Amino acid sequence: MRIAIDAMGGDHAPKEAVEGALAAAREWTDIEVILVGNSAAIEAHLQNKPANLTIRHTEEVIEADDEPVKAVRRKKDASMVVAGRLVKDKEADAMISAGNTGALMTTGLLVVGRISGIERPALAPMLPTIDGSGVLALDLGANMDASAEHLRQYAIMGSIYRNKVHGVAKPRVGLLNVGTEAMKGNELTKAAFPLLEEAPIHFIGNVESREVLRAECDVIVCDGFAGNIMLKSLEGAASVFFSVLKTEFTKSWYSKLAAAILRPGLMNFRKKFDYKEHGAAPLLGLQGLVLKCHGSSDANAFKNAVRQARIALQNDLVGAISAEINHGK
């Protein structure tokens, strides 16, 4: 299992990526880690390089504010693009990056390439739920518009991911909608509903966005626009709540006392609802494994992404998706 890590992506590059890669290489000796990026910058954070960690030197970097498609096309020696090419050329089985999300999706599409039969790859992060189990949401932004057939493919890919990577035996797949009855929704969800009923998944029907946090399903399927509206509404609400709590907690000396009592429980809750805490998001539907880490990822987040990649590779996630999508063809 060869895992390429874009060492130059993310807010704390290359330090956190390198330290995470190092920790992962030490913990799992059955993997090979390839750090892709500027070798001098990488080596500055590398002590006692283990045998299963190598460096692939590159000169260029895709910046956070680069225009994704242009950047991927022009910066052919960028660490992200080179990592994608390693996967494409079967020199690596997986790639991990905390860089520019749009550029990573473009790298996935143009460099790694789609699985034959897959119309659109989908970005699939885990959203937090109140019970801590989480729900895989897709598509969360790889494509703003979707067809019913796209949603059907998202559902299949999401279900296989939850099964292969998280060990959920029979993932419950829900369709994000405005009501639970079968005929609710817009033209898209009405067209997708019967396709999901016939798909090789455990489809539980429509799920409203207010129930997503309550872990009503293991996978929630939506177009990228609706998914983004849901995600940012949840984030926005959480941000407002915690800022109000902070105000209430600092109002007076006795509210500060109260805050001291309640803080541990609430911080635990806050951590549970921190989207950064829920691991890397796979970009599903590609010919190799591509994982997107949050831009602010620390070494531990990178190490956890390697853990995720390792499990996905052990269980041949990409092969399973390809086999199911092309079943009977």
Place this chain on the structure above:
Amino acid sequence: MRIAIDAMGGDHAPKEAVEGALAAAREWTDIEVILVGNSAAIEAHLQNKPANLTIRHTEEVIEADDEPVKAVRRKKDASMVVAGRLVKDKEADAMISAGNTGALMTTGLLVVGRISGIERPALAPMLPTIDGSGVLALDLGANMDASAEHLRQYAIMGSIYRNKVHGVAKPRVGLLNVGTEAMKGNELTKAAFPLLEEAPIHFIGNVESREVLRAECDVIVCDGFAGNIMLKSLEGAASVFFSVLKTEFTKSWYSKLAAAILRPGLMNFRKKFDYKEHGAAPLLGLQGLVLKCHGSSDANAFKNAVRQARIALQNDLVGAISAEINHGK
């Protein structure tokens, strides 16, 4: 100003509707209130009926679980339908109902009728914001799918409503989107953006759902599907948040003490975020004024809806929308 109230709609019908109507008729002697519903049931809650309050007897009621279109077509003597007909026939200037939302939208469309030039009426509730000012969101569910032209009309209607009813001099209108840059979004928002730029409104560009609670705009425009996803995500997050707080508050005797200190401030916050507290939602684009009260409305909510209707009538909301939509035609 003659205001018809569907006395039979809502969870606490007819008691709360009747008591609210009574309080309103007593407070504002420049209005006439027409309570529409079963006269015996209404009179049971009426003491000392003022001269400006009359009853219009009807036999039928549209129930919460009735199929909207069928119910409106078949139950021609239902209190909601009769209230709509009073508006249509110019026997009333406005109607208020806390009944079945779908049926009320159908009554608006089929009984009251659209303003000439308006393609789709829109349901426009106020969403809470952290500063207490609120944002008018439309469409919130009258139509799941929308065209760019529909969004343009929603924007104009919402802007006029905020100006005429809330006295906002130059309402800031935002387009609900997944990013703030002009070319962000799905096919719909990309097509709507230039139309909104040219519309006779103060268009401030795209607004992300996470910023809505922070009162970045006075009107937020969206299709009914996306609006519903946003609204229910915010509601879901609020519900989870307060249930976690409750758990934390009751964990031990000292957390109960802390809770006692913080409760007033947090209850104030909770009230601010209670969607029921933000008045009735207008159904904009109809030939008469139609206001939807929350199903759980109490007498005070009905009275406040009458207050809203009175201001809208005093400022000729419907005439202003009609004039602007047909301007230059």
